[in-house]
Amino acid sequence: xxxxxxxxxxxxxxxxxxxxxxxxxxxxxxxxxxxxxxxxxxxxxxxxxxxxxxxxxxxxxxxxxxxxxxxxxxxxxxxxxxxxxxxxxxxxxxxxxxxxxxxxxxxxxxxxxxxxxxxxxxxxxxxxxxxxxxxxxxxxxxxxxxxxxxxxxxxxxxxxxxxxxxxxxxxxxxxxxxxxxxxxxxxxxxxxxxxxxxxxxxxxxxxxxxxxxxxxxxxxxxxxxxxxxxxxxxxxxxxxxxxxxxxxxxxxxxxxxxxxxxxxxxxxxxxxxxxxxxxxxxxxxxxxxxxxxxxxxxxxxxxxxxxxxxxxxxxxxxxxxxxxxxxxxxxxxxxxxxxxxxxxxxxxxxxxxxxxxxxxxxxxxxxxxxxxxxxx
Numbered sequence: 221x222x223x224x225x226x227x228x229x230x231x232x233x234x235x236x237x238x239x240x241x242x243x244x245x246x247x248x249x250x251x252x253x254x255x256x257x258x259x260x261x262x263x264x265x266x267x268x269x270x271x272x273x274x275x276x277x278x279x280x281x282x283x284x285x286x287x288x289x290x291x292x293x294x295x296x297x298x299x300x301x302x303x304x305x306x307x308x309x310x311x312x313x314x315x316x317x318x319x320x321x322x323x324x325x326x327x328x329x330x331x332x333x334x335x336x337x338x339x340x341x342x343x344x345x346x347x348x349x350x351x352x353x354x355x356x357x358x359x360x361x362x363x364x365x366x367x368x369x370x371x372x373x374x375x376x377x378x379x380x381x382x383x384x385x386x387x388x389x390x391x392x393x394x395x396x397x398x399x400x401x402x403x404x405x406x407x408x409x410x411x412x413x414x415x416x417x418x419x420x421x422x423x424x425x426x427x428x429x430x431x432x433x434x435x436x437x438x439x440x441x442x443x444x445x446x447x448x449x450x451x452x453x454x455x456x457x458x459x460x461x462x463x464x465x466x467x468x469x470x471x472x473x474x475x476x477x478x479x480x481x482x483x484x485x486x487x488x489x490x491x492x493x494x495x496x497x498x499x500x501x502x503x504x505x506x507x508x509x510x511x512x513x514x515x516x517x518x519x520x521x522x523x524x525x526x527x528x529x530x531x532x533x534x535x536x537x538x539x540x541x542x543x544x545x546x547x548x549x550x551x552x553x554x555x556x557x558x559x560x561x562x563x564x565x566x567x568x569x570x571x572x573x574x575x576x577x578x579x580x581x582x583x584x585x586x587x588x589x590x591x592x593x594x595x596x
């Protein structure tokens with residue numbers, strides 16, 4: 221099959237054999253000249269970046285129609301589209317896509333926080349921290365999973381979870397909530413990173429000792445909360461913390477630095493529902509993510525100094541709403557259990573949101589955030 225036709229078919233996900241392992245040809249990854257934004261925009265004191273892992277327009281649409289035709293995402297005035305392909309594949313994985321957003325470079329699938337040359341690239345979180353901003357992350361996966369890892373670690377393979385956990389000791393991140401406790405305190409090298417974090421003046425708590433809604437945030441110390449020993453539960457099985465953790469992160473970080481803050485929030489398990497071709501799983505996770513979006517938007521509307529960006533790393537499953545669907549009763553089909561190459565929406569609200577309209581590379585999100593926040 222002609223390579224151009226093959227690539228076109230993969231994009232459309234119809235009528236062609238699966239070929240997600242084929243490398244992208246040089247012609248197809250030629251990046252067009254960057255279209256500079258020449259208009260005026262307001263500087264953002266804070267940035268809250270929200271990533272719905274695997275959340276494409278199909279996932280957003282299904283959640284919308286299953287929620288009486290309403291989502292908090294509808295309140296965003298600026299919408300763009302990003303191209304997700306990685307440095308070695310038209311179909312990206314979460315590690316390469318998150319690295320593009322976090323560090324501004326295309327890299328190979330599986331790489332965390334480094335370029336095609338396997339050299340470490342500084343993330344926007346690390347740069348914000350060094351320039352005096354408070355920083356934090358919240359995830360509904362383990363905190364060492366590909367997306368959060370790309371903002372704080374630099375590893376050649378995303379599966380090096382213990383190495384990624386160790387890199388949390390190399391930064392001064394102020395706040396993080398997620399699963400994966402075992403990678404910190406039951407390691408093959410016998411190190412207890414929770415003990416080491418406490419020695420670095422972190423308050424570290426977890427689901428076994430105290431429920432998140434009973435936690436008293438420290439005023440001066442940095443804060444860590446583990447929501448699970450490994451992966452957190454799905455929403456359908458009782459996980460409820462994303463909105464509360466997002467609100468807690470905002471409250472903590474806004475009082476932690478007068479300069480401002482950067483907070484990354486991931487709705488991680490939308491992707492897992494897509495891999496399972498389970499529409500109910502996808503919708504429940506997307507609606508959970510949207511509830512957190514609503515909480516973040518309420519803060520941003522009051523604050524007037526916060527840029528909120530909502531996007532995804534890629535789409536998973538190729539979810540399509542098919543004939544026979546009704547409002548609040550969506551029927552979905554999935555052509556694949558893997559990721560797809562579809563363009564991904566970017567929603568923006570607040571000062572600097574003007575930068576996020578149009579169609580652009582996923583790497584541009586990094587540069588747009590730096591510009592909006594005034595990072596050197």
